[in-house]
Amino acid sequence: MTRVSTITADTVVAPVETGFWTRSRKVGVGLATAGVLAAVLFGALATSQTVRFTLSDDAQGTALSIDGTVGAILFGVIAAAAGAAMFADRWFTWLLGVGLVGLVLSFLCWQISDAPAGLNFMPLVNVVRGTFLLAVPLIFGALAGVLCERSGVVNVAIEGQLLMGAFAGALVGTLAASAWVGLIAAALGGAFISLLLAIFTIRYLVDQVVMGIVLNLLALGLTGFLYERLMQTDQTKYNQPPHFGSWEIPVLKEIPVLGPALFKSNLFLYLALILVLVIHVALFRTRWGLRTRSVGEHPTAADTLGVRVLGLRYRNVLLAGVVAGIGGASYTLLLYSFTKNMIGGKGFIALAALIFGRWSPTGALLAALFFGFADQLGVYLGAINSVIPSQFLAMLPYLATILAVAGLVGRVRAPAADGKPYIKG
Amino acid sequence: MSLTEEKAPEQKKESFGQAFLHGLWAANTVTVTILAVVLALVIGGILIIVSDTEVLDKYSYFTARPQDALEASWTAVSEAYANLFKGSIVDPAAVSAWIGGNGDWVPVFRPISETLTYATPLVFTGLAVALAFRGGLFNIGAQGQAIIGVVLAALVGFLVPLPPVIHLIVALLAGAVGGAIWGFVPGFLKARTGAHEVINTIMLNYVALYFLTWIIVQKGVQNPTRTDAISKPVDSSAQLPRLLGDDLRVHLGIVLAVAATWGVAWLLNRSTLGFELRAVGNNPDASRTAGISVTTTYIAVMVISGALAGLGGANMVIGSTANALTPLVVAQIGFDGILVALLGRVKPWGVALAALLFGALRAGGNTMQSVSSISLELVTVLQALIVIFIAAPALVKAIFRLRAARAARLSTSLAKGW
Numbered sequence: 078m079t080r081v082s083t084i085t086a087d088t089v090v091a092p093v094e095t096g097f098w099t100r101s102r103k104v105g106v107g108l109a110t111a112g113v114l115a116a117v118l119f120g121a122l123a124t125s126q127t128v129r130f131t132l133s134d135d136a137q138g139t140a141l142s143i144d145g146t147v148g149a150i151l152f153g154v155i156a157a158a159a160g161a162a163m164f165a166d167r168w169f170t171w172l173l174g175v176g177l178v179g180l181v182l183s184f185l186c187w188q189i190s191d192a193p194a195g196l197n198f199m200p201l202v203n204v205v206r207g208t209f210l211l212a213v214p215l216i217f218g219a220l221a222g223v224l225c226e227r228s229g230v231v232n233v234a235i236e237g238q239l240l241m242g243a244f245a246g247a248l249v250g251t252l253a254a255s256a257w258v259g260l261i262a263a264a265l266g267g268a269f270i271s272l273l274l275a276i277f278t279i280r281y282l283v284d285q286v287v288m289g290i291v292l293n294l295l296a297l298g299l300t301g302f303l304y305e306r307l308m309q310t311d312q313t314k315y316n317q318p319p320h321f322g323s324w325e326i327p328v329l330k331e332i333p334v335l336g337p338a339l340f341k342s343n344l345f346l347y348l349a350l351i352l353v354l355v356i357h358v359a360l361f362r363t364r365w366g367l368r369t370r371s372v373g374e375h376p377t378a379a380d381t382l383g384v385r386v387l388g389l390r391y392r393n394v395l396l397a398g399v400v401a402g403i404g405g406a407s408y409t410l411l412l413y414s415f416t417k418n419m420i421g422g423k424g425f426i427a428l429a430a431l432i433f434g435r436w437s438p439t440g441a442l443l444a445a446l447f448f449g450f451a452d453q454l455g456v457y458l459g460a461i462n463s464v465i466p467s468q469f470l471a472m473l474p475y476l477a478t479i480l481a482v483a484g485l486v487g488r489v490r491a492p493a494a495d496g497k498p499y500i501k502g
Numbered sequence: 503m504s505l506t507e508e509k510a511p512e513q514k515k516e517s518f519g520q521a522f523l524h525g526l527w528a529a530n531t532v533t534v535t536i537l538a539v540v541l542a543l544v545i546g547g548i549l550i551i552v553s554d555t556e557v558l559d560k561y562s563y564f565t566a567r568p569q570d571a572l573e574a575s576w577t578a579v580s581e582a583y584a585n586l587f588k589g590s591i592v593d594p595a596a597v598s599a600w601i602g603g604n605g606d607w608v609p610v611f612r613p614i615s616e617t618l619t620y621a622t623p624l625v626f627t628g629l630a631v632a633l634a635f636r637g638g639l640f641n642i643g644a645q646g647q648a649i650i651g652v653v654l655a656a657l658v659g660f661l662v663p664l665p666p667v668i669h670l671i672v673a674l675l676a677g678a679v680g681g682a683i684w685g686f687v688p689g690f691l692k693a694r695t696g697a698h699e700v701i702n703t704i705m706l707n708y709v710a711l712y713f714l715t716w717i718i719v720q721k722g723v724q725n726p727t728r729t730d731a732i733s734k735p736v737d738s739s740a741q742l743p744r745l746l747g748d749d750l751r752v753h754l755g756i757v758l759a760v761a762a763t764w765g766v767a768w769l770l771n772r773s774t775l776g777f778e779l780r781a782v783g784n785n786p787d788a789s790r791t792a793g794i795s796v797t798t799t800y801i802a803v804m805v806i807s808g809a810l811a812g813l814g815g816a817n818m819v820i821g822s823t824a825n826a827l828t829p830l831v832v833a834q835i836g837f838d839g840i841l842v843a844l845l846g847r848v849k850p851w852g853v854a855l856a857a858l859l860f861g862a863l864r865a866g867g868n869t870m871q872s873v874s875s876i877s878l879e880l881v882t883v884l885q886a887l888i889v890i891f892i893a894a895p896a897l898v899k900a901i902f903r904l905r906a907a908r909a910a911r912l913s914t915s916l917a918k919g920w
Contacts, residue, residue: 483702
């Protein structure tokens with residue numbers, strides 16, 4: 078029988094940067110060009126209608142205002158300037174951030190000034206809230222990825238873990254008539270997929286990517302099958318999960334913009350933000366974290382020093398399933414009831430967030446927020462009858478990730494032992 | 503277990519027979535595959551029972567009258583699997599009606615026709631994934647490549663007026679080119695920047711999906727008589743002709759699929775490119791030292807792989823499954839192609855057989871759904887389970903206590919990180 082070929086991850090090495098054209102300068106040229114293009118193009122397309130960014134849920138209240146054409150040109154020029162500044166070959170991340178924000182604002186000035194009369198405003202509270210809510214499942218999913226992959230197990234099964242969590246949460250939550258029981262069941266549902274991933278990749282050495290893909294299909298089939306057999310026949314008995322309400326946090330909710338957007342929210346958002354903090358601290362400040370990272374980078378060395386490599390991997394993969402399962406519950410225990418394939422690719426965006434965030438919890442959070450913003454922008458542009466098709470905004474996370482791994486936006490490197498099974502001996 | 507025992511022939515010489523049985527019980531490919539299917543069907547049966555509320559009610563008085571519960575379970579499962587068989591291979595009732603003279607021949611061949619129809623695109627996507635595998639690349643993007651393929655094939659199919667045979671050929675070529683472009687991108691990025699093809703193909707799948715949902719609703723593409731997301735139908739001149747008359751859905755695509763299998767087998771085993779491809783797949787460093795251009799090979803592999811997947815996609819709109827673009831027009835053929843490639847042990851003819859099995863499950867699943875009202879999703883579960891067991895032969899061996907011989911060569915596991 079053919080043994081499927083074995084190759085290591087980075088057999089093709091990117092050419093070493095030498096001479097004047099460093100990565101920073103190349104990106105700088107790209108950014109400067111984009112900035113100039115934005116200034117010209119968006120400036121020409123924008124109308125002189127005043128653009129307002131209101132600090133509330135609607136058109137009311139204080140607002141930051143600017144003339145549409147002026148804004149489009151101004152922010153485009155700022156982006157171009159940031160690109161030009163990159164020739165100093167310093168402050169790469171900051172300049173890139175300023176440049177990207179400039180491009181987005183220039184684009185928004187055009188879009189908002191071009192909107193139908195009376196809609197020439199963007200409610201910031203609304204946008205921030207939407208961004209965070211849409212990012213919640215991505216944050217959970219990406220954190221699940223961090224836990225797995227930092228210990229050297231590739232987790233392509235995030236989609237399946239989220240789906241199983243959503244399903245188990247809805248089913249058990251309905252049967253027990255308790256959202257909390259549903260939440261626990263959701264965690265166990267995600268852990269079930271993780272358990273399969275762990276057993277087959279760690280014990281039976283099945284390729285981790287293959288297993289992840291197959292588990293996604295298994296979760297899709299299993300939940301779809303049980304949905305049609307149980308939930309569709311008796312919706313009230315099996316699929317009317319109780320929902321967590323919204324919780325307001327005193328004091329913090331008084332902060333302008335962020336307060337009403339973030340701290341009049343739900344359990345899942347708070348949990349996601351806390352988890353980012355906890356996992357960040359645990360990963361970089363505790364003994365467990367050090368061991369996890371060492372197992373993910375060089376398992377043989379870790380083993381030599383007495384770390385139980387396989388045990389640690391089992392534990393982390395299961396933990397990842399629990400986290401993703403809770404993320405899945407944010408679908409069914411908050412707003413909706415379960416439907417077939419309700420995750421719809423969000424698990425893969427979470428994977429993209431993990432990679433885009435360079436396998437770190439805080440990076441994953443920022444990437445998830447960026448993708449959540451792209452999502453929310455699609456909703457907003459749809460509401461103001463934009464000419465930009467929402468499908469192209471939906472592509473944004475995926476395209477951004479491709480650019481990132483191609484080394485155009487920043488150096489992206491996975492944990493060294495990620496995806497390689499460890500055989501003791 | 504009985505399945506494999508039945509296959510043992512009449513034993514003339516005891517020693518030969520023993521040797522045969524011994525060999526059969528060893529963990530060879532065929533044995534493991536059959537046992538994996540058996541295991542999957544057993545788990546599927548359990549799922550059917552636990553999801554049937556009527557049967558479950560009978561279990562509530564299991565201790566009082568166990569036969570009730572067991573009988574009900576047996577009926578539910580056996581009926582479901584009987585329909586799976588009738589829908590995919592042959593329906594005995596139709597055969598006896600035909601022989602008795604009060605039936606037509608069409609129902610007799612319908613199950614086989616359905617099986618072949620569903621198998622056709624899977625052969626293409628399975629070959630796409632298998633070919634890339636052999637070249638050391640994991641092409642998860644067959645789904646996206648099939649989507650771009652289906653879009654281009656359909657656009658040619660209803661926007662470009664051409665004479666009959668040429669129209670079909672151009673539509674097929676358009677599908678292949680679409681897939682090839684979508685395969686080129688990750689191949690190029692892998693070769694030039696080292697960007698991992700698994701990540702990029704996953705991302706491109708979704709880019710392709712959103713492109714599809716966008717293009718369907720554009721003016722000139724969307725069906726003007728409809729408000730939902732569906733394109734104009736493909737001209738009949740661009741459609742693959744049906745092989746057994748209009749009542750049976752099997753079409754020329756299956757012949758093309760067999761030809762493609764032969765072609766890929768030739769490419770892999772007989773051509774220079776195939777040799778280089780396998781060499782790069784086995785050891786890129788050694789290949790580079792030997793003077794093979796690894797980067798060129800990666801790009802070539804992904805382009806050919808993409809073209810195959812694109813052809814599979816084209817089949818979905820110029821075959822007999824659909825004749826217009828919808829958001830779900832390619833179903834899951836790309837992801838199923840990964841399973842098919844693994845089940846076929848990444849060998850071309852193995853892939854064709856695996857596609858046949860998956861096609862049969864899908865065709866039978868339709869009958870199972872319509873007659874026994876058991877959700878088609880069960881088929882997805884069965885397919886995933888079969889591949890899980892195939893991928894972990896050690897587990898199947900442990901369950902059935904198979905002899906360990908040749909087990910090492912069965913391993914489909916490959917170490918591939920990001």
